[in-house]
Amino acid sequence: VVTIVVPASAEARSNTASSKKLGSGVASVTACGDLSKVVTDFAFSGTKVSAVSLTNIPATCNGGSLSATVARSNNASLGAGGPVTVAGGSATVPISPTAASANVASVRVVIVGP
């Protein structure tokens, strides 16, 4: 039996075993906190985004490993960085390669742990 506990906003839509040898185990995956209120700011090198500064991260995520990706409106990655450790509710992630600011439509944030 494989059980995955996903964040409240996630949903398991299908259970498809692709192997005839399905093992057993339990992976309990929970969120350190609600990231919807995280505030994004940027550092620039010329007109390109060189770093993303994230603040208002829930304190329960302090100590987690944060990675960030800046993306186009079609979700294609323009650049990414991390992981860095969340401390004091904030983190700054250098982005590589630097991304043309006019093309940035979203910042995807993932925190693993703590």
Next chain:
Amino acid sequence: VRAHRAATVLFATAALVGVATVGAWASPMTVSSGRLAAVSLPVTITSDSFTADADAYTQQASPTTNASTGTTMDVASAVSANKRSFVHFDLTTIPTDARVQSATLQLRMSAAPAASRTYEVDKTNATWDGSTITWSNMPTTAAATATVASGTSSGVNLTWDVTTDVALFVAGSVTNNGWQVKDSAESSTTATTASFRTSEFSSAGQRPTLSVVYVT
């Protein structure tokens, strides 16, 4: 087993590697418990360039004279003959909830002082009218926001970092009354003057400019 998360499934899956694998698991396997939080935050980064909607300079030696129609404005340090310039930009097109990332005031120095001076920009504390401002009625100012060394080369741009001021203006925390530009050491016994292009100058590229990058 496949866990779907509408907007973040792809990178969530990638992030889980090393902690737990979301996807088809083959036996034998070892799965450890872990914590994962993920979000996709929409942002728009806007770069705007503003030209001054008012500029002028005042003259201590002619305290009731308005100087707002010429193509240059002066900053001078001289005993009883200091001069100060004023610029204002209309920033009302920036959303009040925008987060200002950077703001740079640029003035074109058409005539440099003979010796390098330190020029400062200060927020003005009250509204002023470019067509009526004089040394006698000019507003008081806050402490210097930023300073720059003028150098002695004419025909160069001087820039000041005014990010903090613009953030306050946009948020409405401080009224946008523009800036005063002055010599940080006025009343010099050796008179020094610099001239800057105004918004009346023919070449738009040399007019006072405020470049703002903000996020919404």
